[in-house]
Amino acid sequence: MFGYLVGRLSQAVVVVFVMSIIVFVGVYAIGNPIDVMIDPGATAEIRENLIRQYGLDQPLWQQYFTFVGNVFQGDLGKSMVYNISVTSLVFSRLPATIELVLVSVTIAAVIGIPAGLYAGYRPNSIGAKLIMALSVLGFSVPTFWIGMLLIMAFAVELGWLPSGGRGPVADFLWFKTSLATAEGWSHVIMPAINLSLFKMGLLIRLTRAGMVEAMGAEYVRFARAQGLPDRQIVFSHILRNISIPVVTVFGLELGSTLAFAVVTETVFNWPGVGKLIIDSILQLDRPVMVSYLVMVVILFVFINLTVDLIYARLDPRVRLKGGS
Amino acid sequence: MMLNTLKSGLAALALVVVAPSAMAADLTIGLRAGPDSIDPHWSTLGSQAESLRHVFDTLVDVDETLQLKPGLAVSWEAIDDTTWEFKMREGVKFHDGTDFTAEDAKFSIERIPEVTGPMPMTLYTKYVDSVEVVDDYTLRVKTKGMAPSLPNDFTRLFVVPSETGMEARNEEFNSGEKAIGTGPFTFVSWEPKGDLVLEKFDGYWGDAPVWDKVTRREIPDDAARVAALKSGQVDMINYVPATDYLSMKNDSSIDTFVSDSVYILNIAPSVKDEEPQPIKVNGKEVDGNPLQDVRVRKALDLAINRDVLVSIVLEGLGTPANQLMPEGFFGYSSELPAPAYDIEQAKALLTEAGYPDGFEIDFTCTNNRVPGDAVVCEALAQMWSRAGLKVNAQALNGTVYFPAAAREEYTMTMSAWGTLTGEAAYTYGALVHTKDPEKGFGNFNRSGYSNPDFDRVFGEGAQTLDPEARRKLYEEASFIAMEDRALIPTVILQSVSAAKAGKLNFVPRIDQETRAYAITPK
Numbered sequence: 001m002f003g004y005l006v007g008r009l010s011q012a013v014v015v016v017f018v019m020s021i022i023v024f025v026g027v028y029a030i031g032n033p034i035d036v037m038i039d040p041g042a043t044a045e046i047r048e049n050l051i052r053q054y055g056l057d058q059p060l061w062q063q064y065f066t067f068v069g070n071v072f073q074g075d076l077g078k079s080m081v082y083n084i085s086v087t088s089l090v091f092s093r094l095p096a097t098i099e100l101v102l103v104s105v106t107i108a109a110v111i112g113i114p115a116g117l118y119a120g121y122r123p124n125s126i127g128a129k130l131i132m133a134l135s136v137l138g139f140s141v142p143t144f145w146i147g148m149l150l151i152m153a154f155a156v157e158l159g160w161l162p163s164g165g166r167g168p169v170a171d172f173l174w175f176k177t178s179l180a181t182a183e184g185w186s187h188v189i190m191p192a193i194n195l196s197l198f199k200m201g202l203l204i205r206l207t208r209a210g211m212v213e214a215m216g217a218e219y220v221r222f223a224r225a226q227g228l229p230d231r232q233i234v235f236s237h238i239l240r241n242i243s244i245p246v247v248t249v250f251g252l253e254l255g256s257t258l259a260f261a262v263v264t265e266t267v268f269n270w271p272g273v274g275k276l277i278i279d280s281i282l283q284l285d286r287p288v289m290v291s292y293l294v295m296v297v298i299l300f301v302f303i304n305l306t307v308d309l310i311y312a313r314l315d316p317r318v319r320l321k322g323g324s
Numbered sequence: 325m326m327l328n329t330l331k332s333g334l335a336a337l338a339l340v341v342v343a344p345s346a347m348a349a350d351l352t353i354g355l356r357a358g359p360d361s362i363d364p365h366w367s368t369l370g371s372q373a374e375s376l377r378h379v380f381d382t383l384v385d386v387d388e389t390l391q392l393k394p395g396l397a398v399s400w401e402a403i404d405d406t407t408w409e410f411k412m413r414e415g416v417k418f419h420d421g422t423d424f425t426a427e428d429a430k431f432s433i434e435r436i437p438e439v440t441g442p443m444p445m446t447l448y449t450k451y452v453d454s455v456e457v458v459d460d461y462t463l464r465v466k467t468k469g470m471a472p473s474l475p476n477d478f479t480r481l482f483v484v485p486s487e488t489g490m491e492a493r494n495e496e497f498n499s500g501e502k503a504i505g506t507g508p509f510t511f512v513s514w515e516p517k518g519d520l521v522l523e524k525f526d527g528y529w530g531d532a533p534v535w536d537k538v539t540r541r542e543i544p545d546d547a548a549r550v551a552a553l554k555s556g557q558v559d560m561i562n563y564v565p566a567t568d569y570l571s572m573k574n575d576s577s578i579d580t581f582v583s584d585s586v587y588i589l590n591i592a593p594s595v596k597d598e599e600p601q602p603i604k605v606n607g608k609e610v611d612g613n614p615l616q617d618v619r620v621r622k623a624l625d626l627a628i629n630r631d632v633l634v635s636i637v638l639e640g641l642g643t644p645a646n647q648l649m650p651e652g653f654f655g656y657s658s659e660l661p662a663p664a665y666d667i668e669q670a671k672a673l674l675t676e677a678g679y680p681d682g683f684e685i686d687f688t689c690t691n692n693r694v695p696g697d698a699v700v701c702e703a704l705a706q707m708w709s710r711a712g713l714k715v716n717a718q719a720l721n722g723t724v725y726f727p728a729a730a731r732e733e734y735t736m737t738m739s740a741w742g743t744l745t746g747e748a749a750y751t752y753g754a755l756v757h758t759k760d761p762e763k764g765f766g767n768f769n770r771s772g773y774s775n776p777d778f779d780r781v782f783g784e785g786a787q788t789l790d791p792e793a794r795r796k797l798y799e800e801a802s803f804i805a806m807e808d809r810a811l812i813p814t815v816i817l818q819s820v821s822a823a824k825a826g827k828l829n830f831v832p833r834i835d836q837e838t839r840a841y842a843i844t845p846k
Binding site for chain 1: 360361366368369441444493494498516543545548551552555722723726728729761767811
């Protein structure tokens with residue numbers, strides 16, 4: 001178990017290194033961030049001074065090692081655009097994204113898994129066919145389009161919900177969240193549903209496929225023959241058996257939504273990290289890009305690790321061995 | 325782009341239900357961009373100055389058409405060739421109750437080089453040699469050489485109290501600790517890309533603002549901003565996209581405000597001996613650079629139908645331009661003829677120049693930097709093809725375009741330029757003057773244009789303190805540059821703000837700033 005964790009973490013370190021090099025080389029290839037940011041009226045002298053001040057006149061490898069050296073001292077750098085530390089910048093936006101993503105994956109799981117189970121349990125019923133048709137819509141219609149339709153319907157036409165933004169935040173336990181107030185929920189519900197549709201479609205299809213397969217499996221027939229009630233067969237035998245692919249996809253989706261919820265965040269003007277990273281890319285704000293992507297890699301590694309631990313819990317045959 | 329078009333198209337479809345508005349004395353504005361920091365000396369970004377103007381005052385202010393008017397300084401004059409004297413306004417208080425004096429202005433000028441970032445405010449203090457406080461209400465600025473435009477530069481000189489201290493950085497301003505100015509509103513809260521919340525300052529020296537609380541909400545997405553207005557989340561928005569403007573014009577529940585902007589889309593043909601991307605005739609690279617021939621540049625100009633650009637391509641949101649600045653700006657030449665469209669003459673000029681069958685040329689533009697840049701780019705390529713040219717038009721994101729343009733890799737470009745200071749020296753010094761790092765001129769002259777006549781007239785203007793004599797010289801410089809087609813201006817862009825019908829009075833400004841204290845309820 002311990003060897004397994006060490007192996008996983010050292011993998012993460014390698015990925016983080018490779019990724020930071022890619023970002024550095026990429027930004028270097030595009031050009032000088034100063035040329036993107038600088039005011040048109042600046043003189044050549046001002047420009048030269050700035051390039052020197054930000055160390056952009058040094059060779060690439062030297063810039064990179066300066067950055068790595070600072071990271072080892074716990075300093076991810078300061079944003080060139082905001083001049084505040086990257087960590088505080090990202091963490092000022094992260095709670096909003098986490099909140100949105102948690103609500104949306106909860107909606108996706110609470111609706112998607114039971115719907116998938118039902119569709120697999122009674123594959124020929126009208127309800128099952130309806131669920132399957134809607135699930136196709138869920139991941140084939142573009143997110144921004146559904147987002148705009150939701151806004152048009154519920155914010156502009158009906159006026160029930162606000163068209164965007166995050167609601168007032170209140171203290172809940174030890175952190176600030178907009179989920180602690182009714183108004184906060186009115187802001188989060190529409191973007192969360194929008195964000196959940198794709199995942200919901202995916203979960204429905206995965207669960208249904210597993211369910212259909214399991215219904216024909218020998219252990220199910222055997223359980224039936226034993227006279228076990230269907231409820232018990234579905235929830236304690238089948239569900240446990242089909243959970244592994246569902247948990248895998250769920251984990252991957254959770255990670256990618258946390259990191260790249262940008263389309264929904266843009267349409268609903270949600271103050272999350274997705275918008276921050278896109279703006280940083282457009283302005284070539286290198287410290288923010290590198291640090292954010294490093295955090296994303298760590299996040300993915302952490303989620304995958306959790307998923308693996310859940311596997312072991314679900315299926316005793318899975319053994320966590322060192323380095324695997 | 326496609327995504328944006330779809331979204332705004334959809335937004336335009338919507339009908340409107342009037343939602344209950346906020347309390348009468350509160351104002352919420354949805355803006356495309358906000359500040360990058362609350363430190364007024366951090367960045368020259370336009371939306372930064374626009375936002376922080378509510379909290380901090382500048383020494384010199386500008387009116388709706390960018391002409392100078394008193395701010396914290398009530399008057400200014402050049403007392404000799406290298407000294408400007410500013411008289412400070414008396415009885416002005418900072419938000420913390422301390423009095424404003426010339427010492428604060430001096431501190432603010434000296435603070436800028438210490439704290440400014442990659443969009444440096446040193447731009448506005450580059451002529452300052454030293455600052456002397458004569459008495460509490462008199463400030464003398466010694467300049468490096470003659471600096472006729474110093475009062476223009478000081479329209480962006482925000483004043484912070486001298487007690488701020490040189491150590492304070494962005495964090496202290498963002499938290500509100502140091503966000504103390506003399507402006508009409510006090511700072512309440514802000515976070516990057518979020519809401520800037522302001523409260524009325526009762527001790528303001530000017531007319532007291534009518535709003536008790538102002539929220540400046542950043543909504544960068546065009547469709548989301550329009551939806552926020554239509555759903556009643558905000559009272560007013562800026563930068564309405566052209567597609568939505570058409571539907572809003574016919575919508576009785578929404579008022580629109582259209583104004584000219586300072587931004588003009590200019591074409592910059594490279595006139596270097598060897599053009600960066602080859603110009604070809606029948607697939608073969610031509611000898612020399614055809615763009616060096618003024619007849620070719622005139623032909624390019626004559627082949628542009630600006631009326632079509634405005635009425636069809638820009639949905640009416642533009643004005644044909646015949647020079648680099650809008651009318652009324654300091655140095656605008658009224659001698660120049662209105663832009664002409666004459667495809668036959670364009671062809672004749674090309675034939676005369678030795679290109680009867682035209683040539684093939686690359687044309688690179690910015691994309692989505694200002695409204696309409698990419699569509700104008702494509703339209704121009706089509707217009708030139710009628711004159712017999714083969715134009716490979718390409719609109720690129722600013723992240724790619726600007727660094728490559730700075731490396732001078734393009735043969736012909738189009739981008740927007742705004743004469744933000746309202747006077748010619750800013751634009752001509754950067755764009756048209758021969759590149760000369762020593763003098764600090766021509767930093768954005770990427771076409772290699774160099775005309776000794778222009779440089780002489782412009783240089784003389786830059787050394788003339790008398791405003792009327794200087795205006796004449798700049799007008800002459802405008803004439804020389806445009807006759808020579810140093811750059812080819814196409815259209816002045818217009819911008820649109822919108823508010824719920826019958827709620828607000830608002831006079832749009834040519835610099836596009838949405839100042840909350842200039843908005844009043846109806």
